[in-house]
Amino acid sequence: MxxxxxxxxxxxxxxxxxxxxxxxxxxxxxxxxxxxxxxxxxxxxxxxxxxxxxxxxxxxxxxxxxxxxxxxxxxxxxxxxxxxxxxxxxxxxxxxxxxxxxxxxxxxxxxxxxxxxxxxxxxxxxxxxxxxxxxxxxxxxxxxxxxxxxxxxxxxxxxxxxxxxxxxxxxxxxxxxxxxxxxxxxxxxxxxxxxxxxxxxxxxxxxxxxxxxxxxxxxxxxxxxxxxxxxxxxxxxxxxxxxxxxxxLEELKNNLMVMLLFIILFVLIGSYYLSKKMVRPIVEMEQKLTDMSKGILNPYDFPQTSHDEIGYMINALNKLVNALNQTIVFAGEIGAGNFQATYELLSDEDKLGQALKQMKEKLQEYQKNEQRLLLENQRSILNGEEGERARLSKEMHDGLGPMLTTLKMKIQSAELLESTKKSILNQIDETIQEVRRMSNNLMPSVLVDFGAGEAIGNLVKQINESGDIQIRYKNDMPSETQIDDSIQITLYRIAQESINNALKHSKAKEIKLSITAFDNHVSFFVSDDGVGFNPNQHTNGNGLRNMKERVKLVNGTLELESQPTGTTLEIEIPIE
Incomplete structure (x- = not known):
């Protein structure tokens, strides 16, 4: 029609x-x-x-x-x-x-x-x-x-x-x-x-x-x-x-006809004007809905001058735009990986909001699984590294060490010039010491036998004997403390890395270390009186990053503070 x-x-x-x-x-x-x-x-x-x-x-x-x-x-x-x-x-x-x-x-x-x-x-x-x-x-x-x-x-x-x-x-x-x-x-x-x-x-x-x-x-x-x-x-x-x-009556009929013509003209003009005035907001809303179908969600700025159904439609459309923008912001936060973002459902029938919240929960679950898998992979890699270190340390200690000792004994019994023999024996002794040092660095036997507390004590003792810097160490973790080997190794490696960093970069005269075992966690504390550094500044070294990754793998926390008067590192690792 x-x-x-x-x-x-x-x-x-x-x-x-x-x-x-x-x-x-x-x-x-x-x-x-x-x-x-x-x-x-x-x-x-x-x-x-x-x-x-x-x-x-x-x-x-x-x-x-x-x-x-x-x-x-x-x-x-x-x-x-x-x-x-x-x-x-x-x-x-x-x-x-x-x-x-x-x-x-x-x-x-x-x-x-x-x-x-x-x-x-x-x-x-x-x-x-x-x-x-x-x-x-x-x-x-x-x-x-x-x-x-x-x-x-x-x-x-x-x-x-x-x-x-x-x-x-x-x-x-x-x-x-x-x-x-x-x-x-x-x-x-x-x-x-x-x-x-x-x-x-x-x-x-x-x-x-x-x-x-x-x-x-x-x-x-x-x-x-x-x-x-x-x-x-x-x-x-x-x-x-x-x-x-x-x-x-005829005169009245004529007057009525004239009046009817005037009414038709008036209604024609008035209806055209009113229809334009009434339809304009609807046309604007139609254009707005078309824009919304294209993803354009700007607020509807048409002035609401009436409190009738059209005014209510304008208000409802603006509410819809605001709700969609709110949903978009929430979706953007989720897309950016901010799974802590919150979203208030518009109503019990807010299907989109419910779907987004379910998606956030699924993504959180995926993220947790991914982090768990990543941690497991990292743990596997570190465990493999530590295992390989232990193997190399054992082979160097049990294999290379006896071979060097046997070689030394043969040289001592060999018929050589005394000066030559003495020179070769000195080199063999240095080699034996180096092998022991390397074996100890790879996996100290005291770490395996007595735990991180004693192993760190030996490490501090060796450094103090060098005389370059004074390290004060306090061990409040008894050897009989039942702590997982991965935590023992983590504490020892962090102590190695933190002491090494302080020796290389801090220009400190004194370093303080302490390790304390509590009922449910182990606390490790390191401080120096060096020149400090900017923790937020990107560096090419991997020391600090390695420490953070090791602490993360054992579900621990790391707090670092550095000022021109020194640096403080505090680590807490839960005992599971």
């Missing part, structure tokens, strides 16, 4: 326009219908009021004649005629006609005439078509008959007060012929038949008001009612053209 291809702004604008049009059209229609109903009710009520007013006036006119005829009936021999009748007289019998053009016998039947006054309609027999009413009553001398013209009734009906330009009131006789002159047709009333729905209802005793077609076939609002007075039967109607009556 085309609608699905539109962007959200156009969709929102179309929806707003559609809803506005539907609501406006519905309200306009309801208002129009309500106004139409109210206007029709008002028109019909007004017609009914006008009709009732005319009936009252017509009845009053007829009652004046009725009273005059009643007075004459009380004194039938009165010779002076009434001004209200243009003909009156007493007849022994009911005549066929009066004045040659008013048929009487056909209008009334003698058996229906009593001493009560009876009225009959003679309008169609009047040459001037004036409303003409006859009066008849039975007297002692015969029948009193009077005829009167009622131009006043015609005048009453022609009054258009409250009827506008097309309003009309008229009377229809029982023969469905018009009794009053028509405002619209120039023909004689006697030639105009009126058998509209209003007339039929009136003669059927169904008075009321309705929208009907009149005798011209024109749609009118009509108020109709049957008029009866002593035998006189008329239908009185008051009507007005529908077009004129509903002219305010």
């Amino acid at each position: 085309l609608f699905n291809k539109l962007n959200i702004g156009n969709k929102l604008a179309l929806i707003m326009i559609g809803l506005s049009l539907v609501v406006t059209a519905l309200l306009s229609y309801l208002f129009y219908v309500q106004f139409d109903t109210a206007l029709k009710e008002r028109v019909l009520l007004q017609l009914s009021s006008v009709k009732q007013l005319k009936i009252v006036k017509i009845r009053k006119e007829l009652n004046d004649r009725f009273e005059a005829f009643s007075l004459r009936l009380e004194n039938p021999n009165k010779t002076e005629p009434s001004e209200l009748f243009f003909h009156e007289g007493i007849y022994a019998t009911i005549p066929d006609t009066l004045l040659d053009y008013y048929p009487i016998a056909s209008k009334v039947q003698p058996e229906n005439i009593t001493d009560q006054i009876t009225l009959f309609d003679m309008t169609h027999h009047n040459p001037s078509s004036q409303i003409t009413v006859g009066f008849i009553s039975k007297t002692e001398g015969g029948y009193l008959i009077a005829i009167t013209e009622e131009p006043e009734i015609q005048g009453i009906l022609l009054e258009r007060t409250g009827l506008g330009q097309t309003g009309e009131s008229y009377i229809v006789g029982a023969d469905f012929k018009l009794r009053t002159r028509s405002r619209f047709l120039k023909r004689s009333p006697k030639n105009i038949t009126v058998k509209s729905e209003g007339v039929v209802r009136a003669f059927n005793n169904q008075p009321g008001e309705d929208l009907i077609n009149d005798y011209r076939g024109t749609q009118v609002f009509s108020s109709y009612e049957k008029f009866e007075l002593n035998g006189l039967k008329w239908a009185i109607l008051t009507e007005i053209n529908r077009q004129e009556a509903l002219f305010p």
